[in-house]
Amino acid sequence: YLFDKTPLFQDLKLPVRLKIKPPIPFDNYNEIIDLTKQNISPETRFPEPQSPSEILNAIRDKAVFGCGGGGFPASVKIETVLNSSAPDKFFIINAVECDPGLIHDKILLGKYPDKIRMGISLISRIIPFKKIILAVKDNLIDFNTDKNIEIFKSFPFYPAGSERALIKQILNRKIQSKEIPAELGILVLNVQTVLAITEAVIENRKAVTKYITVANFKQKQNTVVRASLGDKVSDIINKVYPDGYPVFYGGGIMLARQADEDSVIDKSTSIIAISDFTSFKESPQCSHCGSCMKYCPEHLEVNRIADSIDRNKITSTHKFAPERCVSCGICSYICPAGRNLMRRVQTAAESLQNA
Ligand code: SF4
Ligand code: SF4
Structure with a gap:
């Protein structure tokens, strides 16, 4: 049982300070492979909802979930912050992606900046925030924000992107293990969740897809795939890196498990990788x-x-x-x-x- 969930350490170089060194350097812009074309209905553009309750209802109705791994309903988290008695409210968009195997958040920032800015704007209409912060790795590609959004460049240690670590870095507040950030007025949403909010509210899309990193660590290759929840891991790997073996999948390189024929993409899946077994x-x-x-x-x-x-x-x-x-x-x-x-x-x- 000790080996059914295992980090893929052999692909990783973490010096003793645990500073991230990705197994595959990120140095160029990748296209996204969309495997969902048959599964997504054509976009229908709706008039942009005006009231906060309309926006919140759309997020709830389209079942937008936390794409950072938690899979929680985004509407519940937003409502918790909305109902918090905290005098000042903060919104942190998490694009730190501290797991060293992942690249898709950075690709999304480069490919969909307008949709991400729109998502931030929609959420800001529901909750008046004192501060909005986009948290990224320190090697961010260009992403221009308006004056209402601060950029926080995180030192790339692991796990810099965990919710509590992020809040400590940005707001210098230590969240106790029994405390829930949303109840303290701090909304932390993964950047992909923000993108999904735009797609739900503006494009009337149900949240049934995920962007994931697909990597072949043996060949030092990686790319980003848009897949549907329920897609078979084996089908995806066969389309992207045919005949790769063994295949692992999970929330990141640090928490992966071996895939079998029945393994499917769920809300917590962020990576599919061909790698070697860690011993x-x-x-x-x-x-x-x-x-x-x-x-x-x-x-x-x-x-x-x-x-x-x-x-x-x-x-x-x-x-x-x-x-x-x-x-x-x-x-x-x-x-x-x-x-x-x-x-x-x-x-x-x-x-x-x-x-
Ligand atoms: S379990 Fe491993 S890391 Fe922890 S104290 Fe023992 S030898 Fe050290
Ligand atoms: S948080 Fe869990 S996995 Fe991480 S070092 Fe502590 S015990 Fe290990």
């Missing part, structure tokens, strides 16, 4: 070096959770709050004993959820 040494001895705790962005007592799992004392892991794990994979990457620690922490979190 874990799984040395029996923990040297108590402390690296797993030091680099865990949630400061979890990772080795204690892992030790309890290995001793079949799953319930005793619950006091270490394994549910706070953000599945970044750093602990598994950094452990000199080669233990797949993330999988153990997730086992603890799943057990807590089912308790």
